[in-house]
Amino acid sequence: MRVKAAVLHQSGGHKRPYKDSKPLQIEEIILEKPGKEEVIVQIKAAGLCHSDLSVIDGNRIRPMPMVLGHEASGIIVELGEDVKGFEVGDHVVFAFLPSCGHCDYCMSGRPALCDTGAKANNEGMLLNGDRKIKNENGEEYFHHLGVSGFAEYTVASVYSLVKIEKEYPFEVAALFGCAVMTGMGAVVHTAKLTAGESLLVVGLGGVGLSAVLGAKAAGASQIIAADVSDSKLVVAKEFGATDIINSGEECAMDKLKQRITRGGVDKSVEFAGAMAALDFAFNATKKGGVTVTGALPHPDARLSLNPLTLVGQEKSLKGCYLGSCVPAIDIPNFLALYRNGNLPVDKLITHRLKLEDINEGFDRLASGEAIRQVIVFD
Structure with a gap:
């Protein structure tokens, strides 16, 4: 599958304004088929976060080149092998640290400390060690925190996903994957x-x-x-x-x-x-x-x-980290508070962008002009 994505080739060394130096390049990338316990998600909304900015600035070291973005929501459009609990058409929010579910931390209700998930994130891999992103020359790109949400579509482990009700606007739901959960x-x-x-x-x-x-x-x-x-x-x-x-x-x-x-x-x-x-x-x-x-x-x-x-x-x-949350439990619960009017997080959104405007968006974030900016995909 060929899709558009924002790719960072070098962490640090970019002069501001980013709208001129363009640290994030809009490229056509190739997504491989989802493997075991993986799915393809059509990204509908992705938020710009300081954690993304820290990678651009070089304050957070990640392997390059990488498709950035870790706060996102979308729709599952394709299933890999042995996927349980998810179907095509499900609406999902990403958790930016996948949890294996069987290590001591996960078993004790502390998935934010999952060693397997942390290792995968640090290495720019999906939870099982896969890399599913390439450019047209066959060069492999790295995943950002198991999400890589600054793209039209992404491949993700099911352990990075939380299924949500279809009533929630995607641009609001995306915020629950990082800003609200944290x-x-x-x-x-x-x-x-x-x-x-x-x-x-x-x-x-x-x-x-x-x-x-x-x-x-x-x-x-x-x-x-x-x-x-x-x-x-x-x-x-x-x-x-x-x-x-x-x-x-x-x-x-x-x-x-x-x-x-x-x-x-x-x-x-x-x-x-x-x-x-x-x-x-x-x-x-x-x-x-x-x-x-x-x-x-x-x-x-x-x-x-x-x-x-x-x-x-x-x-x-x-x-x-991760709001000390259990995402599969807390994201739906926090969303219910939003639905009931007790957590009006839609007020966080100050700008809605197209993918092509992403560098300008990070200029606003760096200068403090914006609270939460959301890339909205058609």
Whole structure:
């Protein structure tokens, strides 16, 4: 099958604006037939995420050349061998880490830590080690996180897919594969926010604003949104934040602890990917508080932390990947919250693009002009 796709041939070294340097090349690629427990999905919508941008910028090392895109939804159009639980015509959302289902982590309900899935993602393969993408010269391309959603069609393992009801708009459903699953999951699963607790959200991109929406749905008594961008703070207020604070201001911590709260928040979540942001989130939590980071900073970044604070104040610092979710359970449940009006994540979408506009879209993402941009395929 010949399809159009956005291909990254080199990670890092591209000058902005990307609309001129064009790190992503629109090419015609060749998809091989799906193998065992694989399907072909027609992509209907794909979101632009900072995790994609980190690969373009060179902050996240992946094998090249690669068809990018890891937040997507679509329709199954062809089945490989031994496919169970899926049929042609099913609507699906991708989970950006496939879970094997039988390792110790998967069996204990923690598929985000699946070793087999992580190995496949790091190597740019599908879960079983397949590569199903070639160019017209027969050169093999790599898959991005088992998805490669910046394409008209893709081959995927069934263990990267979650079947959803057909009532949901594809452009909204796609967001649940990354932004919503990560933001909402960080709040309810990793931080374990309970009704009546206070929450600080640091970093107000698509994931951070999903966390704001998730905290509201979970019954937080106070939702404080923090960023260094005043325009994003205004948006956070519209999304349900009770208080906003520019964390780059000199007296921001004193303001948070003395004026906005009584000594700090119960829980905090950070998605900015900067050490200053994580430091702010950790210091803003009160004694016995929990700080969660779901961001992916540069691999060389290091956090300076006094262990006495962890001991003496009984604080916790936790990492969060995939929202600590079980995608097959949580994606349908979170979608039901959207359907019921309790999780209005459609407000995240600021731009709808064609595949050919993808480089310009990443310019907007890098500059902070957009929240969530979605490529919509006809």
